[in-house]
Amino acid sequence: MSAIAALTIFIVAFIFIASEKVNKVKVVLIAAGLMAVTRLIPGSHVFFSEHEGIDWNVIFLLFGMMIIVGVVKQTGLFDYLGIWAAKKSRGRPYRLMVLLMAITAIASPILDNVTIIMLVVPVTIVVCNRLRIAAQPYIIAEVLASNIGGAATLIGDPPNMIIASRANLSFDDFLVHMTPIVVIVFIVFVISTRFLFRKSFDYNPEQVSAVMTLQEKRAITDVNLLIRCLVVLTGVIVAFCLHTVLHVEPSVVALVGAGVMVLVSGIDVEEVLDEVEWETLVFFMGLFVMVAGLGHTGVIEKIGTWAVDTIGQHYFGAASTLLFGSAALGAFFDNIPYAATMAPIVESLADQIHDDQATQGLWWAFALGADFGGNGTAIAASANVVALGLAARGGHKITFWQFTRYGIPVTILSVFIAWGYVYLRYFM
């Protein structure tokens, strides 16, 4: 009976989140409250159970990274790079697109996708206005690049943080297992944009001078601040790489990094805290409680057992289903709640399979599907939604279908490449 109640609350809440008609934070808070009040998940578990409650590792990892990103964005580095790219390209569309995608994809594994998009899209709009060309193709390409690049590391995409915490995967595990395939997918994606966007490549040589007058050096007013931030950021990345050796959780690395960043930057704490997306953190907390309700009432275990019975020894079939299923579902729902819901199910499944190689294959197939699915539609990932909002306000409106027309082929392409990778690496 309690399992049915938990499942009902969860499904109703998920429908509301997916419909985007109601504020998603309100939805998860009400659903989480209902789960707790009806004792579907005990209050003590909500706060103090690592697997049946709020995953504080993910919350504080996000919190720490938000502060680090909040300081880095004040250096003007991305404005500098964006304008430098525009000048280097001399207004040639494909060259401009490749440079902007490269900046986005290289930054995405380190800083979160939403922030990268918020930094790169305004520069893109200004550059495209000056070149008198449509900004839409460039913005769409940047979003797709950020979602691909973000898949490379533990901190690059929120689904990875959730998966890492559940599967006990380290930062280095992501570097070893995800980065190689992300590099391959990104290269193929860059080549494919030549064809995907071929009809949108306008070139106005007479407008190039308008871009050349931009003064990128003025974007960085405090070089010392930039150097200090880059040094701390490098230290944080090194600490992430060594966190298993140091026996320190990624969340602790992010928190210490955030503290050091605030200290060396000299920026007011209040100003830095304004950069924290509290709404996102509360959404995650509510989401974890909702999923914990399913776990505590046995729903997750039942689904896991059913999945094991169904797949039998066909582990590659299971990994393929996870990869394609995650990409398909992740394309139509926000991939964060999807990953939070599926992670305990995959964990339950993995616990019942006594083959390390196959277990790894399942986890990475899940991560690749959830991450690459974020490119599927305009609503599949937060970065997509943010980019569409910025584009509309900047006078370069991108419709749902305009984005999706490019998103779906890129998702299909990347998921098929990932499928081959999963087979070759874990099941051959």
Add this chain to the structure above:
Amino acid sequence: MKAIDIAQPIPSITTGDSVTAAIHQMTEANLPGVVVVDADDRPLTVIPGTQVLKMAVLNAYHDDPALVRTIDEESADTFAHECNARSVGECLPAKLAKPATARSDATLLEVATIMLRGRSPLVAVVDKNKKLVGAVTLTALLGTMAPDAQPA
């Protein structure tokens, strides 16, 4: 004294008018904002001057001071040209704030509190049919508070 006694007649702006038209109206009538009306001349919203300015600045610049610094002086002098073609309606938020309006028989205290609540230096004055008849500016209202003050 009533609102109508210190109100000045103002030309109205509709959502279809350009941002440039709104700026012209403000500068010509020396107003601290504009009143946007519907087809029946009823106020939809009152936009303070800073918000009109916001409409004239490309959105990409709003939260990115580093990007703003990269714009050369010549282009910066003509920043509003990038938003010339946009209409007031395109720039307004989807959910409009309740317009700062006062009935023509409202007292000055009522007008003052409407200005404070709406944080607007301009209050639209409407008749009993809620049609726009004029507007009270912050300067006009302050003028009633110190009627004998001589300008320096």
